[in-house]
Amino acid sequence: MLHRWGLPWRILLLLLPLSAQSSDVIYYISPGIRINFNFQHGIQSIGGKVSFGFYADQSFVNLTVAAQEPFLKKTHSREHRFVFMELQYGNFYAGAPVAFGGGVGLSFFKKINSLKPLPRVSFFAGSLAFFTYDFVMTPSGKVDETMGVELALPIPVRPNQFSWGN
Numbered sequence: 001m002l003h004r005w006g007l008p009w010r011i012l013l014l015l016l017p018l019s020a021q022s023s024d025v026i027y028y029i030s031p032g033i034r035i036n037f038n039f040q041h042g043i044q045s046i047g048g049k050v051s052f053g054f055y056a057d058q059s060f061v062n063l064t065v066a067a068q069e070p071f072l073k074k075t076h077s078r079e080h081r082f083v084f085m086e087l088q089y090g091n092f093y094a095g096a097p098v099a100f101g102g103g104v105g106l107s108f109f110k111k112i113n114s115l116k117p118l119p120r121v122s123f124f125a126g127s128l129a130f131f132t133y134d135f136v137m138t139p140s141g142k143v144d145e146t147m148g149v150e151l152a153l154p155i156p157v158r159p160n161q162f163s164w165g166n
Contacts, residue, residue: 028157030050030052030062032048033048033049036068044071046071048067050064051063051065061089064087068083082107082136085108086103086120088124101123129150
């Protein structure tokens with residue numbers, strides 16, 4: 001399964017040297033929570049997320065890993081329980097306090113003791129609270145649309161803050 005996760009990490013690693021051209025690169029980890037509503041099925045879902053990325057020149061790139069679990073409505077469908085990984089890009093245009101962006105990735109649905117990856121696309125706008133709109137391909141071949149709110153807390157990480165015994 002590691003090979004499925006390898007491509008987004010490789011893309012992020014390829015983008016890191018590009019960010020080194022700016023002297024104001026900020027690396028971060030961003031835990032958060034997502035609350036979504038699926039219009040087709042009337043299902044609300046909640047889940048945690050964590051993003052790893054960098055911010056430079058009013059833009060950010062991150063890799064987000066998250067999970068979604070239905071609540072407030074009993075459902076046994078595996079199509080509404082999944083984890084996902086997404087490469088995201090956003091920009092604070094003209095110094096505005098609101099970022100706009102999107103992401104592409106894979107959703108992994110539990111299906112007969114194996115994880116089945118399917119494509120997903122998302123769009124978002126916000127700052128610490130983001131409005132999100134996702135298009136998720138389901139195992140039945142349908143595209144589910146979900147709208148939601150994501151609360152995120154980016155925590156800066158300085159790579160030189162760690163001592164490796166030197």
